[in-house]
Amino acid sequence: MVLDPAHSQLDGDTTRPSSLESHDTKGTRIGLGDQQTVSPDTPHEKETAAPVLAGGEGESAIPEDRKGDAVENAEDDWAHDERNPRNWSKRRKWAMVGIVSFYTLVPPLASSMMAPALPDIATHFGITNPxxxxxxxxxxxxxxxxxxxxxxxxxxxxxxxxxxHIGNIMSLGFNLGCGFVPTTGGLIGLRLLSIGGGTVSDLFSDRDRANAMAVYSLGPLLGPALGPVAGGYITQTVGFKYIFVVIGGLSAISAAVGIPFLRETYAPVIRLRIAKKSADPEKAAEQHPHLATSHSSGYHVLWVSLSRPFILLTQSFVCFLVSLYMALQYGFYYLMFSTFPKLFSETYGFRPGASGLAYLGLGVGFLISTAFGGKGKPEFRVPALIIGSLFVPVGLFWYGWSAQAATHWIVPIIGTGILGFGMMATYLPIQLYLVDTFTYAASALAAAVVFRSVFAFVFPLFGDQMYDALGYGGGNSLLAGIAIVLGIPFPIWLYYNGEAIRARSSLAR
Structure with missing residues (x-):
């Protein structure tokens, strides 16, 4: 399991998009871990972020006409509260980012580590269909x-x-099962079952988030590039089954580090826990009714939360477009994974271990581009996206035609490095743009992940057939053409029109 970088309101921005909320019969607005009692006939009033619940002994009830002042004062107190993750020390913040990044490194690593072993797996299970x-x-x-x-x-x-924690433990079990499954169907089924990011935005303010998000994003992007390096040599020395044993071992190590040391970073949950531990939780809830979570309507709350990604994807044109462009990049990425083993084994005579090293070009490109991101309002993220969109087709052309000409093996790998640079230079700004733009950014990023993961699933399925029909040069030229048509005009349009679109949208901040 992997959770993409997500965001939730902690301070500063206090509005909530009305179209993503629902109300129960008592007028309680069902939000994202924090609620506010409002009059049923005023559903579009602004909410305030959830205040910390004090409610100690001897505290008197607050009159109705003073509750608004109490909420505002509680907000001021929370902004300076040492329990607020935004106020943690830098050392503690980066420790949390490091643990979560380790968690989110393992699943992407697992997604690609078996790539160099595909020919061996096909032989073992008798798979003849590419x-x-x-x-x-x-x-x-x-x-x-x-x-x-x-x-x-x-x-x-x-x-x-x-x-x-739970997702990591599930991943551990199912990946170990993949190593000893006896049939192709069993392997595919267990791979399907073995499926943190909000932590970054919980800990860092907008102006400080780019560096933390860059480190965090290295897991989902660098993991797939590093996985085949290890997978190739494991396959060549002890057999492909031990790839899954290694993945399970990494999951166990991350659990051993994460379970005792990872702390909750999501402010509304922290504040709700503080409320429950107060001397008089009921009195605290009366004084701050917008945090009185109605667990009796838990299924409704869950339904509202689960529907948000689809609402964002279908009702926000910007969310749809940036998600589509990210999906295109991910499709290219995983197409490379499925076709590298054939290219470098048949054209260059690489054994599984050496063919795994071919993926390092993508990884080096990712590392070089992690400095991109921009600061300030969401549109300040877009110039990096424009630059990255220019490198993607260049890398595709370079890789495709150098492979077609069977030049020295380093030449197509350099092409993949250019592609990796362009991909990371587009991936990170898109992630940051979604985080900065949408109030429920975890849901917006979930919507983007759906798009990109479906493309990453589909593209490898036609890779061999496309290259057999068009060759590496023609096939990659087709992909580069798509990247040019969709990828270059869109970021420029977004830079000039994004702010106006956000201003008209009830889904944006």
Whole structure:
């Protein structure tokens, strides 16, 4: 399981999008882990972020006409409260980012580590259809699509930590099963079942988030590039089954570090826990009714949260377009994974271990581009996106035609490095743009993950057939043409029109 970088309101921005909320019969607005009692005939009033609940002994009830002042004062107190994750020390913040990044490194690593072993897996299971062979690799990506739709919203209701812990333990079990499954169908099924990001935005303000998000995003992007390096040598020395044993071992290590040391970072959940531990929780709830979570309507709250990604994807044109462009990049990315083994084994005579090293070009490109992101309002993220969109087609052309000409092996790998640079230079600004733009950014990112994971699942299924029909040069030229048509005009349009679109949208901040 992997949760993409997400965001929730902690301070500063206090509005909530009315179209993503619902109300129960008592006029309680069902929000994202924090609620506010409002009059049923004023559903579009602004909400304030959830205040900390004090309510100690001897505290008198607050009159109706003073409750608004109490809420505002509680907000001021929370802004300076040492329990607020935004006020933690830098050391503690980065420790949390490090743990969560380790958690989110393992699933992407698992998604691609078996790529160099595809020929061995096909031989072992008697797979002759190239689509089925690619399916054993790409089926894992469907879990990336399904997981965030459920787990992203759940993390905004119940907190980040145990969502990560439980998903990691499930991943451990199912990946170990993949190593010893006897049939192709069993392998595909277990890969499908073995499916943190809100932590970054919980800890860092807008102006400080880019560096933390860059470190966090290295897991989902660098993991798939590093996985085949280890997978190739494991396959060559002890056999492909031990790839899954290693993945299970990494999951166990991350659990051993994460379970005792990872702390909750989502402010509404922290504040709700503080309320429950107060001397008089009922009195605290009366004084701050917008935090009195109605657990009796828990299923309704969950439904509202689960529906948000689909609402954002279908009702926000910007969310749809940036998600589509990110999906295109991910499709290219995983197409490379499924076709590298054939290219470098047949054209260059690489054994599984050496063919795994071919993926390092993508990884180096990712590392170089992590400095991109921009600061300030969401549109300040877009110039980096424009630059990255220019490198993607260049990398595709370079890789495709150098492979077609069977030049020295380093030449196509350099092309993949250029592609990796362009991909990361587009991926990170899009992530940051979604985080900065949407109030329920965990849900917005879940919507983006659905798009990109479906593309990453589908593209490898036709990779061999496309290259057999068009060649590496023609096939990559087709992909580069799509990247030019969709990727270059869109970021420029977004830079000049994004702010106006956000101003008209009830889904944006």
């Amino acid at each position: 689509t089925v062979q690619a399916l054993t690799l790409s089926i894992f990506l469907l879990t990336f699509a399904m997981g965030p739709l459920l787990l992203g919203p759940l993390s905004e209701i119940y907190g980040r930590t145990w969502i990560l």
